[in-house]
Amino acid sequence: MQLTAVIVFYQTELQTAATLQSLARSSGPATQKLLAQTHFVLYDNSPQPHITKGLDWLPDFEYYHDSRNLGIATAYNFGLKEARKNKSQFLWLLDQDTSLTADFISKLWQRVIQSSTEQAIVPQIKAAGVLMSPRDIRSPFKVVPVAAGQQRHVLAINSAALIQVDFLNQLGGFSLDFQLDFLDNWLFYQLEQQQGSVQVLPSVLQHELSVMNTQQIKMPRYRSIITAEWRYYHNYQKISEWHYRGHLVLRFASQLLLKRDLTKASYLLRFILGYKPKSSS
Numbered sequence: 001m002q003l004t005a006v007i008v009f010y011q012t013e014l015q016t017a018a019t020l021q022s023l024a025r026s027s028g029p030a031t032q033k034l035l036a037q038t039h040f041v042l043y044d045n046s047p048q049p050h051i052t053k054g055l056d057w058l059p060d061f062e063y064y065h066d067s068r069n070l071g072i073a074t075a076y077n078f079g080l081k082e083a084r085k086n087k088s089q090f091l092w093l094l095d096q097d098t099s100l101t102a103d104f105i106s107k108l109w110q111r112v113i114q115s116s117t118e119q120a121i122v123p124q125i126k127a128a129g130v131l132m133s134p135r136d137i138r139s140p141f142k143v144v145p146v147a148a149g150q151q152r153h154v155l156a157i158n159s160a161a162l163i164q165v166d167f168l169n170q171l172g173g174f175s176l177d178f179q180l181d182f183l184d185n186w187l188f189y190q191l192e193q194q195q196g197s198v199q200v201l202p203s204v205l206q207h208e209l210s211v212m213n214t215q216q217i218k219m220p221r222y223r224s225i226i227t228a229e230w231r232y233y234h235n236y237q238k239i240s241e242w243h244y245r246g247h248l249v250l251r252f253a254s255q256l257l258l259k260r261d262l263t264k265a266s267y268l269l270r271f272i273l274g275y276k277p278k279s280s281s
Helices: 018-025 029-036 073-086 102-113 165-171 183-193 219-235 241-258 262-272
Strands: 003-009 038-044 061-065 090-095 120-127 130-133 149-151 162-164 198-207
Touching (some): 029 038, 038 073, 102 120, 102 198, 162 165, 165 183, 219 241, 219 262
Parallel strands (some): 003 038
Antiparallel strands (some): 120 130, 120 162
């Protein structure tokens, strides 16, 4: 198999997921060729398993249920293990909320059959009408878009990205320091450290990003996001402490004055005053 794809699910019926529905609708020669050359790993983090009925249009897939709900790093590492078995060139990272298009699949397949040497192939991603990915990794806390073509200094979100299996093997797989949040930052930071290249496709996909609206994020997840962000900017892409705290002050003001969320504002204040979360290990 030229590709191994891992799709991560959580509390959703598989056949109703936007990713699979949009893939099924994307009929055409490129889609059929891609499906024929892709092993799909359906990794379900839900408390209870779901049925795979109605997915017989996928030529080759396996379903794996993991009620521990450890996030996406564990699921991606499972997919990477399958990619090694399949001797796939790329691991295709997907989740349940990305709407794929025929144009994207066609351009993606063209890159795959050209035996591309890039460490990653990514689409452009919009959320709520705003272009969120890819962007320049050298500009923390800012969305500085990156143009289509072969690029360096790229930060992209995981959704719909193809990552070279050889590159992932060099890393030893996905870091369990970032089971869910900031795993994409960690991944593309590692690529930046190795001066790797990314092929940015001109295709634009729509994706639901929960972090776009923090008012809808429950506190356990919000704590996870802020803690992962602190760990990333202090242990990996290191920036000055004043730069980081300045960003937190702006976020604190937004939570307190605009969103009037005292709980989230109080949590941010702890980090502004120097709180250091415990190691993830």
